[in-house]
Amino acid sequence: MSGSRWLYISNDLKVHKVPNPKNSKFKPIKELAGQEVLKVLLYYETFEKKPSKLLLLEFDRVTLDSEGSYELTQKEMEKALYNFNQFGFATPEELAQQDEPLSLPLAPVLPTDQEKKTLYKYLKENINTLSHDAPYIMEERISALKRIHKEHIELIKKAVKLK
Template sequence: MLKVFLYYETFEKKLSKLLLLEFNRVTLDSEGSCELTQEEMDKALYNFNEFGFVTPEELAQRDGPLSLPIAPVLPKIQEKKTLYNNLKENLNPLSHNAPYIMEERISALKQIHKEHIELIRKAAKLI
């Protein structure tokens, strides 16, 4: 199941505009609830911890084989449509710029992933 975090502005205690979306995939139990495990938290921070503030030279000097970045969680086409419809019906003020904000976020996540892969390529050449 896709979990979406909405970051938005309010003006005079009313929804004003959508600022950012974050995506994650979760598994629900038989009662429909999700329990965040340490493994899921570690996975969520993996790319940041491994590639956030490192140079290719530092990566090449690490013990063991180079690890690959985890691909970003991105919504499928139907999930996007469902989110847009849900926003329009339930949080209408946020729906106006939702397509733009979502596509910008997806593009940014893809770009970050490309940068991590390029970092690995550069490190591999140094080994």
């Protein structure tokens, strides 16, 4: 089986466990009201209903509302899929033929070194079984995000040369 867990890492480097969202709305955390946080999504395998192996990490920076809540809106879902929709299957030739100006890909959301250390510490203290692979999984994910972003930039450069 697999599972997931949502975490917020605040500006003061505190980790807050967030219950899984219901209808795209996250439960409020009053002490984080109005703050920008790093939202971390952990995907893991389970054994006997407990997390056993970390599979993937996803990151996003979100600003919580005045209640400390966050709602995944249609606009934010479109933003999350923007690079994939714009560049996922496009060729330089197709992009060069567009009438409108070429748009740049959105940069990936990456954790800072301090946020990474904070997450590692949290996992070690709270979900030790996931902490062993966390540095490797995180660095692989960051590398993949950077590589994909670089590929999108190169795609735009090639399309500009063809215009």
